Amino acid sequence: MIEVRNFTKRYGDFVAVDDLSFTIGEGEIFGFIGPNGAGKSTTIRFLATLLRPSSGEGYIAGHSVVDDPMAVRKLIGFMPDDFGVYDGMKVWEFLDFFAVAYKIPRGSRKKIIAEVLELLDLTHKRDDYVNGLSKGMKQRLCLAKTLVHDPPVLILDEPASGLDPRARAEMKALLSELRSMGKTILVSSHILPELADFVTSIGIIERGKLLAAGSVQEIQRTLRSHRRLQIRVTDPDLAQAEAILRADSKVRDITSYDHTLTAEVDGGDTEMARLLQHLVGSGVGVQSFSEVEMTLDEVFMTVTKGIVN
Template sequence: MIETVNLTKKYGAFTALDDLNLTVSEGTVFGFVGQNGAGKSTTFQILATLMAPTYGTAYINGLEVTKDPEKVRRVIGYMPDFFGVYDQFKASEYLDFYGSSYGLSQRERSEVIPQLLELVNLSHKHDSYVDLLSRGMKQRLCLARSLIHDPKVLILDEPASGLDPRARIEMREILKELKTMGKTIIISSHILPELAEMCDEIGVIDHGKLIATGSVSDIQEQLQQQKEIVVTVSRELEKSVRFFEDDPDVINVQKGPNGTIQFGYKGSDEKQQVLLKKAVLDDIPLLSFRPIEKNLEDVFMEITKEVEKA
């Protein structure tokens, strides 16, 4: 449904998007994760036909975005990270304006607008002026605007940005409902736990480069280059430290309080089991041997730091 091929955007010597190759299948909710300036909005503006790439191309529903922009706009709904609303309109008038812009008849608009307001939980605000709505309500109204022509694909750039916790939950529930309706959704955010909960797949982008893609569990496995392990011994702390330092897959051994030792481990799970058995055979007085669980956000911060150093 969405495909980019060597998609690149340069501004003079600065590369905002660097050889992006991405595929999003039909009916998938794809989360695009990255810090500010990573290349998310650049990618979305190209997909929305608002910006031309320096080279490379992108396809949506089989249409090349640079060659068939008008046709592409009929199948996408785009919600930018910064958007304008017409404050002098009432909520229903705002949607009516955009419906007419897409060529919907008066009858079609009168049918779809109440449905969209109900979908985004704004039926009770249909007669309210846009400038009197809260930020969360404006965000939901703009999401309804992007749905006015019933697009197959939704391109949502930071739709939960600046929302309070309750408004974030409301937005997440709406996106779940859109998923059940069969929409293909690509959504960007730097709020990793929320994307992990609602998305089928995630792509991590940093400095214009796509550094990992896959399911949440796949992403953790791809990004986490080494495990962090904590060992607790009952005695002979120095001997135990030397034992682990001698293993070629162990790095950065550090002593902690109460007989704890923490280190990075580059080996496989099978090698980890061998190390544990060897420790027992060498009379290392182990009380515990456990990996430190890292969430997606912890791992993301580690890998982006490594990219910055490269």
């Protein structure tokens, strides 16, 4: 649904984004991660047809961002990182304004606005003035206006920026609900906990270059050759389990805490199965045996160098 091919943006001698390429499949939530100044907003503005590239191309559902921007605008809902509201305008009037801009027929607008207000839990704010809304409600309203024309693709730049913890949790729930409705979502952030538990894939950008893209698990496998196992055993068997692991040539860096052993293991699923079989076959009471995935924070810290433009 979203494809970026060799996108580059220069401002004189300064290269804001350098030869960026990635794809996002239909129905994915793609987390676009990087520090401030990494090139996230530049890339997003390009995909939203608001910025022409120095070179490269982008496609939304097969339509060229460069050559067919009007078709692209019908397919996307764009939520910028900073937006204003109009003084003296009520919530429903704000949404009606954007519905008119998207050329939604007069006879359909009232029903569509009511549905969007219900989806975003804003029905009770319908007649409130937009400049009197809280930060969280304004964020909801901005997301609501991106949905009035029912776009299949959402491009959201820091949608939870400045929100309190409850509002951030509610925003994540909304995005998950939109994905369940079939939307493809690109969401950027420099705050990793906002993305960790609901994105389906990520792209990590630093100094205008894409350093990694894919699922967290796929990226993890490219970053380290070993697997991290966490094995919980019954108390009497802890010493025996540790001795078995230390004697195994594929196991390294064992730590023990509260009846749980954590071990770094070279190899794939076959090695994991062999170790489990060995422990059980030796009479060790194994209560749990699982792989510990790298967190999004660990992936980010491993891939990036902490350099900004």
